[in-house]
Amino acid sequence: MSDREITQVAGNFTYTEGPRWHDDHLYFVDFYTYSVNRVENDGSVTTVATVPNQPSGLGWLPDGRMLVVSMKDRKVLRQEADGSLVEHADISAHCNGHANDMVVAENGQAYVGEFGFDLMGGADHEFGNVVLVNVDGSSQVAASGLSFPNGMSISPDGTTLYVNELFGNRVSQFPIHDDGTLGERSDFASFGDLGDEPSVEKRLGASSIAPDGQTLDAEGAVWVADCVNQRALRLGSGGTILDEVSTAPLGIFAVGLGGSDGRTLFMSVAPDFDEAKRSAAREASVLSTTVDVPHAGRP
Incomplete structure (x- = not known):
């Protein structure tokens, strides 16, 4: 484990x-203040957008307009030049739960x-989907059968x-075709197949x-937030x-x-991901530390 200085x-x-x-x-979202935030050069934080149905993944179109996932109504919103969303x-037809994280490709296609x-x-x-959102707003299921598909990245080329499977004990990878659709899933990193176990608690216990x-970094490694x-x-x-960087407790x-x-x-970071507890407290933050290999790819 690396012993590094950590800063809030x-x-x-x-x-x-x-x-x-x-x-x-640096941009980030805060779930239960429904805010998209930017850290200014003086360290202050500016709210740049408010998403009433809870913001999640962020990305930017080639023309600079920001995209943000609206979780509970299962949409992707776009911020126009005047700041309006x-x-x-609308990807609700492809979702069986909240929409979540997102990565936007160089050409503006997004994976949610x-x-x-x-x-x-x-x-x-139950297993979930990755949804492909085209630049014109049309959408389709790009991959299915994933165990809570979460954080995603796209290789520099x-x-x-790359897709984290939060309750799947693995990081998956897919080839991206020229039209943005995905090929067959394979393991980038797998720590054991959890099968069809329906209990989230048991899946986490076995992970x-x-x-x-x-x-992603420039040597092809994937940094993940190992949340539990x-x-x-x-x-x-x-x-x-x-x-490894510890954030305990x-x-x-x-x-x-x-x-x-x-x-x-x-x-x-936060004490846990319990919605009732987190929405009632102000105990979350963004921390930083310095690593050896720089960023690559998207986001």
């Missing part, structure tokens, strides 16, 4: 997610994960999509990792653990690489 970048939030480095600034895509079931309501585990948010083990992990192909739910040289690892 932003604090006093409910449940931070989706840290993204864009135009020399408009509907970019969805829960697959009512996690916060205590429902049994645009040919591979070596619970990968939430994700980011209170650590950020740098994984090599096949599942070799190359580096806090859980970690998202990671992002950025900063002026791409070597700042941003980490979204």
Whole structure:
């Protein structure tokens, strides 16, 4: 485990997610204040958008307009030049649970994960989809049968999509075809097949990792937020653990690489992911530390 200095970048939030480095600034969302936020050069935080149905994944179109997932109504919103939010895509027909994290490709196509079931309501585990959203707002299921598809990244050459399966004990990868559709799933890192077990608690108990948010580095490694083990992990192909940053006693739910040289690892942390507890408290923050290998790919 690496012993690194950890700094708080932003604090006093409910449940931070989706840290993204864009135009020399850190952006992130806060679930239960419904806000999309930007950290300014002086360290202050500006709310740049409010998403009443709870924001999640962030990305940007080629023309610079921001996309943000609206979780509970299962939409992707687009921020126009005047700051207003408009509907970019309604993906509800492809979702069996809340829409969740997102990565936007260089050409503006977006990949959105969805829960697959009512996690916060205590429902049994069911497999979920990755939804492809085209630039014109049309959408289709790009991949199915994933165990809570969550954090995603795209390789620098645009040919591979990496997907964290939060309750699947693995990170999956897919070839990206020229039209944005996905090929056959394979393992980037697998720590054991959990099968069709319906209990979320048992799936987590049998997991070596619970990968939430994700980011890529320039050596082809994947950083994941291992949310139940209170650590950020740098994984090599096949599942070799190359580096580890502990966030104990806090859980970690998202990671992002950025900063002026791409070597700042941003980490979204909170005591847990319980909706009732997090929405009633201000115990979440974004932390940062310095790593050796810089960011690559998208986001």
